[in-house]
Amino acid sequence: MSANKHVVCPHCNAVNRIPADRLSQSPACGKCRKPVFTGEPIKLTAENYQKHINRSDLPVVVDYWAPWCGPCKMMAPAFAQVASQMEPEIRFAKVNTEEEQVIASNMAIRSIPTMVIFKNGREVARQSGAMRAADILNWVKRSV
DSSP: OOOEEEEEOTTTOOEEEEEGGGTTSOOBOTTTOSBSOOSSOEEOOTTTHHHHHHSOSSOEEEEEEOTTOHHHHHHHHHHHHHHHHHTTTSEEEEEETTTOHHHHHHTTOOSSSEEEEEETTEEEEEEESOOOHHHHHHHHHHHO
16 A cells, blocks of 8 residues: 655645655646646645645655746746656646745745755745756656
């Protein structure tokens, strides 16, 4: 029997308990019935940030970015590509630092894009600067 993993729904933010061996079987949220994994980075806001970081048993890779940032826009497709490759083992998310200035300040984000990996609610790695998909993939694999 496999251990259960707590995974936060990207749609309704409900915490789902999913058997680890069923993560790759496209599980649906127990509350809203939508897919728990979308293959795309999820948007984090003041309302859902803490829940996704602290209640997920999956590592969470967060891209802190802003709409006016050229390197952020250049890296966005690479980040999305890696998200589609690494889900459901790892959750990928984005924080718009213009809309979520309190989160950016609390995380001491000094330059963007900055990616942070969280495990069990704790920061385990941080990387600033735009990266290609292969570099993001290798950094995440090394860090988790």
